Amino acid sequence: MQNLTPKQIVEKLDRHIIGQSDAKRAVAVAIRNRWRRQQLEADLAREVAPKNIIMIGPTGVGKTEIARRLAKLTAAPFIKVEASKFTEVGYHGRDVESMIRDLLDKAIAMVRSEQAVIVKEKAEKAANERLLDLLLPGSHEATPQPATPQPSDAGEYVPAEDSEERKQRARDRIREQLEAGKLDDREVELSITSKPQTSVMFANMGLDQMDPDMANMFEKLIPEQRKSRKTTVKDAREILIDQETDKLLDPEKITSEAIERTESGGIIFLDEIDKIASNSNGKSGGGSPDVSRQGVQRDLLPIVEGSAVSTRHGTVHTDHILFIAAGAFHVASVSDLMPELQGRFPIRVELTSLSKEDFIRILTEPQNALTRQQEAMLSVEGLNVTFEPAAIEAIADLAAQANATLENIGARRLMTIVEKVFEQINFEAPEMKEANNTNVTITDSFVRDQVAAIVKDKDLSKFVL
Template identity: 50%
Template sequence: MSTLQKTVTQKNLTPRQVVAELNKYIVGQDEAKRSVAIALRNRWRRMNADKEIRDEILPNNILLIGPTGVGKTEIARRLAKLADAPFIKVEASKFTEVGYVGRDVESMIRDLTDIAINMVKTEMQERVEEEAKKIVEDRILDILIPPVKKGEDNATGFHSDDDSFSPDNASDQELNERTREKFREKLQNGELDDREIEVEVQKSSKSPMMQVFGPQGGMEEMGINLQDMLGQMGGKQKTKRKVTIEEARELLLEEESEKLIDHESAVQEAMERVQKQGIVFIDEIDKVAESSGDGNKGGGGPDVSRQGVQRDMLPIVEGSNISTKHGMVKTDHILFIGSGAFHVSKPSDLIPELQGRFPIRVELNSLTEEDFFDILTQPKNALTKQYQAMLKSENVDVEFTEGALKEVAAIAAQVNERVENIGARRLHTILSSLLDELLFAIPDDISSGDITIDKEYVNKQLDDLVKDKDLSHYIL
């Protein structure tokens, strides 16, 4: 069984289990969670299907439709973590049609491949970490207590190629070994962490001066390869740095771990993982659709460029071979998740061929006041829990009463309705304004203790902002 298959087997969550995991971080949007859970399980099903038909089973790409801040990106990001899969989020509006200055759509696959390679290398480095730590320990010891080699001059200046003829040299070696072992013990106990030493580390061969960019995929790829070639020509240059032993450990551990891993195997595994597990989240896909009410439809103007981006995107989503600096990547089994608010345009305004490549469409609901309260209390990474954790580091315990959180939820719903609906992102701005005074006062005025945020405190801090429409426009 390949490493990739082992990874997939370990992550064989059922759709119900996937939804349960997503529920820990995302409130509501049950239909969207259900769709992505099925899509994730289908990957495992494909990997375990008969070999004859495995390659014929294509992923059902998903189009998430809904206003900003309702959880579209978070669903995709959490899905990728659950699958332990290479994941990239791109914005469709940032791409330009091939032939124009800017990034072409193929770059998202090249970037996804780089992400996968870094992911696999990190995993490999973790596997060799213990071995690398021992090598680093020896390197640091060699700096502190250089070893005495056989046949070298001893303390008396005597030298001989014959060990048996150099008893003094042997005693020097024994003494050296004993000293090294004492220092090894001190190193392992962290007693020497603050001591400064001079270490020789590899210098980065890539310089910003060498970066080459081009408007088209081929040119961009050529630029990357030229940069690599120029870097390799310089060889593995080294530089000396004076650092503490604690810092030296980190620098050398990274260097030694890098030496121990098989880079070729890492690239091969990453390429396989991209092709079979990769997830591409294309945000703002509605921005490259023709506007329904645009008089330019079918004519010139910006819609021509938008259509060009869609047509460039089509073969990638359909399944094609994309050239990267590591080799060709087949996109047939990469899962694509499109996302957009579709306020101005509709999904049907995308070119028909691209529409057909996103067969599963899920409409996400706008968030209600009750949803905001749940978002503040239920998720493992709720904003309130984040602020509590930050202030706990200052020895201050903050508690939010239920009344306070209900008031914050009500204000978020009210401001979204009056100003602009940005979904759950509104909670970030409201909580930031609510706790501004407190965050500034700690630790100068408040060094420790318990603080309770109640409804009265919320009204006191936010009442004027909510009432003043102009202020709420800019602050909340």
């Protein structure tokens, strides 16, 4: 995916996101620049800073979706954080460095998942052998001495070698049944070793903000817990595969690769960054004065500029992590951020509000369009749902009207309208199938009958739509 050209990146984003071409082009160039930097000599590459982006636009126009799809496209570690959740160091709340720790945790999970696929076959074989031991207790005991006779099924004594062969034949028979899934419902007793999650135990203390060495010390002090658990063979297989996978994986190698991937390919989406900006009247983007807003910006600045963040897994350098910030900037503006912080976001793009025509495209063009989701969901109930073009237009029109008269929440309004249109059908779907009423056509009049009355009542619209 690293070799995708900006045009190819935009084309792939177009499959899921309608419009906002400026924002798509900006993120496409930022990703391509990251690949270009990796082709440079090491000394020069270190000096090339990422082209961080600020997206400016109302809610529901695609800011988060662009960043999320971009991360999927590039298989990069990605997290979304709300800037308003952080507080200045010294106040109660999360510190800004916790976002780097969260990003590294995501990278570790990604690398572990990829490595688990590589050792999957070995882990499955080892898990099956352990299942055979549970199903055939004693089948792997030491081979008896040849001089010791063993009783046969008929009662006479046979050489020990024959007894061992019988055990192996029995094991092979059980293995065949196990692999064929014939024993999936049989119960076995497993011994499971687990360690209490320190993040839960020390939730009030904020373990993620604790000194990494101290956090590791707490983890080592807490003993592992061993308990027996009865479960089916099917469920036991999954547990044992996980255990065998852990044995085959190299934690240090995973951590090392995850840190490298975080530093060179990580993406952090900073939402609601306008909420930590203060305008000339001392008001924050959230509409209320708050002395810690400037403090959050000061704490955020070194992270975006490039610094070393200590985590329980090692030190992460943030110099080449890509930051994509976003905000509506209704009250404050980008210029109300600290000048130093503004300078670290050289690319700024403005996303436009969505029109009725955009809503029609959103309902029909993307692979995950709401109309296709509804068709798929109701097909599970045996219903065949089709939309008339006029019905699509009616949904888009009602969403546009609601955004114009109420608060403009962009494409999120479509989900509310569509859910309202299908409210009765979703409720009656099982009975409709029993009555052989399986063909459902959504028409213009049906849509308006379900929603129009609510749109007209402004007081009711505030609560329903």
